[in-house]
Every structure is written in C-alpha cells, then in structure tokens.
Amino acid sequence: MIKFTLAGAAVFAVALGAYAVIRFPEQATPVQETTAPAQGAPMVAVTLPEALSAEATMGKRAFDAVCADCHGENAAGKMGFAPPLIHKIYEPSHHGDMAFQMAAANGVRAHHWKFGDMPPQPEVTRADVISITAYIREVQRANGIN
Numbered sequence: 001m002i003k004f005t006l007a008g009a010a011v012f013a014v015a016l017g018a019y020a021v022i023r024f025p026e027q028a029t030p031v032q033e034t035t036a037p038a039q040g041a042p043m044v045a046v047t048l049p050e051a052l053s054a055e056a057t058m059g060k061r062a063f064d065a066v067c068a069d070c071h072g073e074n075a076a077g078k079m080g081f082a083p084p085l086i087h088k089i090y091e092p093s094h095h096g097d098m099a100f101q102m103a104a105a106n107g108v109r110a111h112h113w114k115f116g117d118m119p120p121q122p123e124v125t126r127a128d129v130i131s132i133t134a135y136i137r138e139v140q141r142a143n144g145i146n
C-alpha cells in the first residue's frame with residue numbers, strides 16, 4: 001500500500017512537472033533579467049545628419065533643455081517616458097509642424113503609445129517650437145523619414 005502510494009505520488013509529480021512545462025513555458029525557461037530594455041534606454045537607433053542648419057541648431061538646444069528629458073537624446077525615445085520623434089508615425093504627412101505647436105502648447109492625450117499624457121510645455125515659445133521642429137525634421141530626413 002505504501003509502495004503504491006509512493007509510485008502514485010511519483011507519477012503525479014512527473015505529470016505535474018510536464019503540465020507546468022507545457023502550461024507555463026516562460027517559467028520553465030527562466031528569462032534573463034538583462035534582456036528586458038532598461039527604463040530610460042533609447043528606443044531607436046538614430047543616424048545624425050552631417051550638419052544641422054542654424055535654425056535646427058537652435059532647435060536642438062531648446063529640445064535638449066526641455067523635451068529630451070522625456071523624448072530622449074536625439075529624440076530617440078526613452079523607455080518608460082516618451083516615444084521617439086524620429087519615427088515614421090511623426091513624419092510630416094502624419095504629424096505636420098502644427099502638431100508640434102499643439103503638443104507644446106496644449107500637451108498630448110496619450111493615443112499612440114502607453115507612456116501616458118504629455119503635459120503642456122510652457123517653457124517653450126512658438127518660435128522655439130519652430131526651431132525644434134526644424135531640428136526634428138532634419139534628423140528625421142537623415143533617417144529616411146520624410
């Protein structure tokens with residue numbers, strides 16, 4: 001009787017193990033923590049243009065001071081914060097220059113991504129945003145987005 005129970009328990013344990021492997025494959029093969037993108041990491045690889053126009057150079061300065069905290073260095077996006085603006089979604093025909101003025105003045109209700117809303121950016125003037133947009137467009141073009 002004891003032997004029978006032990007054998008039964010062994011069969012049960014093996015079956016349970018097999019079930020766990022089939023049912024929870026991601027737990028059966030432990031995932032390396034390091035493969036998950038870190039918070040704050042850039043989201044896309046950005047190719048920089050050889051040179052920026054004077055307007056875009058001013059724009060980069062303003063972008064770095066106000067927008068890069070969320071959108072990342074070179075607008076490459078920042079995991080956990082905000083999307084890359086060097087992205088096909090933000091090409092001029094989908095998000096015209098006016099979208100940049102609206103975003104800075106009114107903020108953005110989250111709709112394309114899951115980062116939450118973008119708050120309005122009262123530190124920048126309309127002229128700043130014209131320069132920032134020129135900067136983003138020049139970097140977009142260097143990455144085949146136009």
Ligand code: HEC
Binds near residue numbers: 099
């Ligand atoms: C506090 C973080 C934060 C800051 C600072 C910030 N943004 Fe954003 N921005 C976001 C997020 C998040 C989104 C994405 C919203 C969504 O899900 O579509 C976004 C979206 C945008 C969009 C897309 C608008 C649209 O119509 O979809 C533009 C353009 C933009 N930001 C420009 C800027 C500029 C220019 C600055 C600096 C003046 C800036 N952002 C600063 C968080 C930020």
